[in-house]
Amino acid sequence: MESISAFEIIKVGIGPSSSHTMGPWKAAELFLNEIQELQPLKNISQVIVRLYGSLAKTGHGHGTDVAVLMGLAGEDYTQINTDTIPEKVTAIKTSKTILLGGQQLIAFDYDKDLIFEYDKSLPFHANGMEFIAVFNNGQLMSRKYYSVGGGFVATEHDNTINQNAIVTPYPCHHAVTIAENCAKLNLRISDLVMLNEQAWRTEEEIKNHALYIWDEIKDCIFRGVNKSGILPGGLNVKRRAAELNEKLLAGRHCNDVNEWIRAVKASDKSFTSINKWISCFALAVNEENASFGRIITAPTNGASGVIPAVLMYAWCFVDGFDEDKVVRFILTAGEIGTIFKKNATISAAMGGCQAEIGVSSAMAAAGLAECLGGTPEQVLMAAEIAMEHHLGLTCDPIGGLVQIPCIERNSMGAIKAITASNIAMESDPKSAKVSLDAVIKSMWDTAKDMSEKYKETAEGGLALNIPVNLPEC
Template sequence: MPHEAISVFDMFKIGVGPSSSHTLGPWRAAMRCVDTIRAKGGLDQVLSVTVLLYGSLAKTGKGHGTDIAVMLGLCGEDPVTIDVNSIQPKIQHIQNSQQLLLGGTLNIPFILPDHLQFLHQETLPFHPNGLSFLIELKNGEHWSETYYSIGGGFVVKEGEDKNAQQTVDLPFPVNTADDLLHWCMKTGMSVHEVVMENEQAWRSEEVTRNGVLNIWHTMRDCIYRGCHTKGELPGGLQVRRRAFDLNKKLIQQNTYTDYTSWVEAIRKGGHDFKYILDWVSCFALAVNEENASFGRVVTAPTNGAAGVIPAVLQYFIAFCDGLDDEKIIRFLLTASEIGSIFKKGATISAAMGGCQAEIGVSSAMAAAALTESLGGTQRQTLMAAEIAMEHHLGLTCDPIGGLVQVPCIERNTMGAIKAITASQLALQSSPDYAKVSLDKVIKTMWDTALDMSSKYKETADGGLAIHIPISLPEC
């Protein structure tokens, strides 16, 4: 049976907030468009580039920074390496000069809103997150490129043969949870061991390990930065950062100078249930407040849900003796495999499936990873993922003002707590008596996504988005 090969580095991508589908995806699409222009004859032949945003990208693009992402992508900036403090000055320069440095080499006219249009009433048939680049050459020729941001920073080009791109044969191909369990039972390997064997189809184990640790270091730095940054989030909702105050309250008089000593200071507070609960919330809040501020985050599997997995992993580190590189690598490898199964069997795009596709999937990923990390069997690991998703089914995506702030930031705390609860339930249960399998819940999630009204799929046309009166400035 054909299988889709998805790497841990496909599920976890380093980028910039606030949205993987509305920021990172369009950014990547713009970069790909620039590469295509180069391949077709060079940037110096371009007279102008006009960008059309459709569907969900148009309806919530302002709040998600889609316009900012597209402009930076066309300039050749890389979301992995760009200095996040330089983003606003670069955008301000484009707006003031009405010029854009295409690919970092050629100045072309770029006047808003003429060259970047939000088509609120138009949606392309393949996916709600569509965008087109209209390229005009100096010799009078015109051509276009259309891309779709399908969730988690994944981008596909219209007309692209997905199967033709599939060139990696994995030793343990996995499309479903049953496939994964089959390989675990046949080989006796745990989930993370199966994943590591598959990753070696792309690269050496050493390179994979170093790359996964780099993913963790980005998550770690994001948590720490978010816990030590105060103020108000951008966008006009006037949402105040809470992680800073919560961290200060919980840490009390304990002193620290860096991340490691901070973890030690956290541990000194003990293991009271309310204390741990507050810290898990603090970790998740920190990440998604950074995400909402165009900070550097890791899609896990999306930006809107970027706080769940880091919060649960940080819980494992601080309260379960998980501060060990090997344990962290195992955690993230396991989480990535669960996420890839959801992507193959359903979706990780809120524009396709509502927030169940983001917070629900991230909670399932975290629950599975924590369960295996705490000594759970392969079947308990999959059971934990099922429990976490089962209690996110039907969760809508209704961002107020199209911003990834309310209810998105708090939902990450809920997803993290549910993941820990799901893990504990699985560890104290026998999968033999489970009534619902992970594959069944994934199928149910997809059926629910298909039934869900489009107004609850990242359009800001329903739910809290229309019941909370606000007045946002044009940006």
């Protein structure tokens, strides 16, 4: 088994879904790249896209159609001005053309060339899609891709993880191996991850990249607490982070993110106030995510608010929390995410929400315990506790939108992560009855036993029992 970088698990993304937005966007890019290895895009007369399984059933609500259009148009989701996306999509629909790869203008009828196969699934994975190119000479080229969670894309034969996957000096594919390597080398978990990450980057680059992610997190939360109104999609969900932020700051206005952080740090530090701030941080991120905003995928978009909320909580309310600890937090959390990725899943379409909020909560719990001075065993115990109390969590988004219950669920995941970390820090791991590896296996077993209707299909749970009248997309 090859290693996965922590920065493949925690990375810059775009809302509202890593599996339904980022994955299809990336798949469109891969398809165009594969074509261009054989012949120029000017030889293409038509492109047809078919979405299957969960991508079809909740595709409109998750913006899968938008992602495919932007990917085919050659846009980069890490760079695009997200405010321009609606305008670009409208232009494609109304003109019935698309500038393929940003180079070749071809006819494209949204209603005919982008097909939602609601009653069909591909056998390899629930998030399947097929891209078909028709060339001027009448020949066809067809490729199937699968969005396997966290923005990763696979075919039956390859996976985008493999582009950056290598064998590290001290491979850690299970929690027990992490503990063994830490004991053998007398290292903290974050120090062990730092050694392994140098297989991809220098130590300076690792620290800089972690702090770049931290800057993105701060900016995302600040954007979220300064936007009010109704989220897109037709559910008429009201943004709440801005109103909560205003109440907690007693109406004080802040001109930039650093001024805002200083104000948060100076605010009331009662248990109730801090608890509300944690919710505010998580809500802010996931309201941005629901609006096609730029967020940090950690490990998915649906769960993108948990790690930022816990990290911002630590930055504002934990004594002595500095940039060194931010780096340690991100490295530790990312490594825990790789363990879930390699041994279970981080895709709600495969494992329900336990695979997203549950994994992110485990990652955050481990990161916080590491920064609180936990032993490797306590850090792993924190991750285990957090996941143990997310087992069986279903994915049942109302209307297929990443809003209800997804946005609030991030607040719950963040609070559980902090609680799990605190419990682990006051515990002796030698007395623990459940290991992290055992809970990961239990999560995967639960995922395989879970009814398909609770795996991001909007065909069960809240999605079935809450009546909504959404506009046609």
